[in-house]
Amino acid sequence: MAKNTEMKQESILSINKWLGMNETGAVLRSGEGERCENFRITDGGSLQKRPGSRNAVVLSQSYRAVVTETAGTIHAWGEPKKVLRLYPRVEATAYDTLTLEGTRLDADYESAASHTGWYFDTAGDIVTGETISVPVSQLQSVEASERAKIETREARFAGGARDDWSGYMSDYVYLWLIQYDSLLWNGTEYVGTNPQIINNGDFSAMNGTKFTLLGEDDRPVFFFAKEGAKPTEADFLAKAAKNGHIGKIRLNNSHNNYISTTDTPLWSLWLKVDIWKETEYFWHFRTLGIEPNDMSDVEVKGLWTGIVGGREVIAAACNGCLWELSGDGGNLGRTLLGSVITAGNINLFGFEDKLYILAGGQYKVWDGESVSPVEAYPPYVPPTDPDEEGNPDYITDGSAAKMRCAEIFSGSKGARVMLYGDGTNRIIYSGFDTLGRARADSFPPGNELFVGDANTPVTALVRHYDRLLCFKKGSAWVISPDGNGFSVSPMNRSVGCDAYGEALIVNNHPRTPDGGAIMEWTSAALTGSYRNAKSISDRVKRTLSTFPMDSVRTFYDKYSGEYYVISPDGRALVHNTAADAWYLYTNIDATELISFHGLVYFGTRDGHIRLLSRAYCDDEGEAIACRWESGATDLGSEYRFKRVLGLWLALNGGEKAAVSVSVITNSGETRKVRVESDAPTLPITRRVRLKAGKASHFRLALTSESATETATIQFIDVRAVSGGGAR
Secondary structure (H helix, E strand, O other), X not given: OOOOOOOOEEEEEEEOOOOEEOOOOOOOOOOEEEEEEOEEEOOOOOEEEOOEEEEEEEOOOOEEEEEEEEEEEEEEEOOOOEEEEEEOEEEEEEOOEEEEEOOOEEEOHHHHHOOOOOEEEEEEEOOOOOEEEEEEXXXXXXXXXXXXXXXXXXXXXXXXXXXOOOOOOOOOOXXXXXXXXXXXXXXOOEEEEOOEEEOOOOHHHOOOOOEEEEOOOOOEOOEEEOOOOOOOHHHHHHHHHHOOOOOOOEEEOOOOOOOOOOOOOOOOOOOOOOEEEEEEEEEEEEEEEEEEOOOOOOOEEEEEEEEEOOEEEEEEEEXXXXXEEEEEOOEEEEEEEEEOOOOOOEEEEEEOOEEEEEEOOEEEEEOOOOEEEOOOOOOOOOOOOOOOOOOOOOOOOOOOOOOOXXXXXXXXXXXXXXXXXXXXXXXXXXXXXXXXXEOOOOOOOOOEEEOOOOOOOEEEEEEEOOEEEEEEOOEEEEEEEEOOEEEEEEEEOOOOOOOOOOOEXXXXXXXXXXXXXXXXXOHHHHOXXXXXXXXXXXXXXXXXXXXXXXXXXXXXXXXXXXXXXXXXXXXXXXXXXXXXXXXXEOOOOOOEEEEEOOEXXXXXXXXXXXXXXXXXXXXXXXXXXXXXXXXXXXXXXXXXXXXXXXXXXXXXXXXXXXXXXXXEEOOEEOXXXXXXXXXXXXXXXXXXXXXXXXXOOEEEEEEEOOOOOEOEEEEEXXXXXXXXXXX
């Protein structure tokens, strides 16, 4: 009897290039996976464990300095001879300790006027040498006021009045008086300038514009002597001091001065004060206190890098503070710059060598020294009504501070700050100073745009070529320079941007999150063709549909060519633009991201700044769970059973690497087989023996869960034999 022998055929599945994730359910190309979690695709098409992360610095703090309602004033008379020791920053380093930080500035009255918002605890008097200590305080304002004291006094002594006098006498008794050009109050006493000792013969000196010293009887202090020595100022002051009146009263002579002379000299002098004016200088401040910080508000709300004060900086907003970060790599230092409201949304943007902060209804600026509210600059705006003055500023009434996003765009005159995001279809833009220079602290009336209907807000602005692209929920617009202003025209009536401020330029093409997809806008789309606004995320549509699109954050790292779409739950879909491959990261608790000198930093919800780098194999000590699964493959024969016999796998050289391999069939997943490398210079190929039962289809799975090892897989070949028809 003849015996039937089953014909067996060997098949090989080769993956020489990984293509990322594809969730469409269609037949996948070799190298595509239904799942690609915490593996990334390199530009060359290798499958690589994603970068790990380390905390570089923590920005949350237990206590914070707050300005109290306790107000105070330091003042000086006559001349501002006080100096305040000012510091740009203050930090609550303990529950009862405030520390002044930064370079100290010994500020006189003039320089203090331009350093309001700085902090101090000492004021010194350069005249008396005295030091005034106050609680740690913030300088609020300075002012000078001229005080007028109106008095009328007469001082009469030694005789009666005469309406005339008879010349210079050669034989007479000397009456010595002292006069001053002016008086200055130094905080303790009056000090006269230019003392002049005169006698009764110096009629021209008694012109009613001088000051003289009065004694306790409100009469001029004088020396009466015949052919006596001329007294000095010290003599007059000593005589006044003897009666306890030094420096207390000095009077301005009026025009009624009479000298009476007879053979027996009788002396009469009338002194009258009409107006006595002096200048008083004030330094107003509020004291600081210490409060426990709101530990429910520790999320990093803003990250920015750029030039401030002529130097490159990284700034971060977190826990009620604006911080400057310093250092390199995974170990950063922090410097407290000032306070900002971090309970809501924050936007940081640079303009004219300064950093501007939109935060919780505040509009502040950091100039490289201190953080202070933006003071409105009111350029001249010709009123339509000659009797109307108006207010040419949108800062003080809160319109600018109410916005949550900013973009810089140039019109016919120069750069403009475009603010939006108050929940309406309104955009306001900045003006210029009287010299025609662009400003970020002036938003004149009329500098506003209303985009589309009032029922949908403006959500994103992004510069592209000579245009400003404006996105709303469900529509897109083009803003173009038009004379001294701008014009708005429609670009797309159905596609826009769901998330505030999340339109980015990626490889010269704008991208926006819209309706469960990531839309890429090509040049044709910018001319009005909506068909060229196409979805580039169809391969990951299933995962992306679980992201709240109005709350996602987007980020593009031009160094790696990776575009991130981040969900609030710590998942991130990443698109490698060079390989055109999508993959999913988990446990990326990123609220903000920046790229600085080729390194990617992200802020977390617990107040840390982390460095994302392949130098780390874990996330702050936590192992990274990586998994890639191929689609269901039939090795070219759906109707035949296959049995996997084994595979060959190549790990990249130069790394201590490990990966586990398994096969998934209808019967379940096989035992994982570990493949590891001891970091040789060249790639190493390993043969892996797998035992899987017969099946018409199977999937290949690669996993890595080590906290100390990385993995870069260059290729994989799976060997299987098939025979017999599937039932």
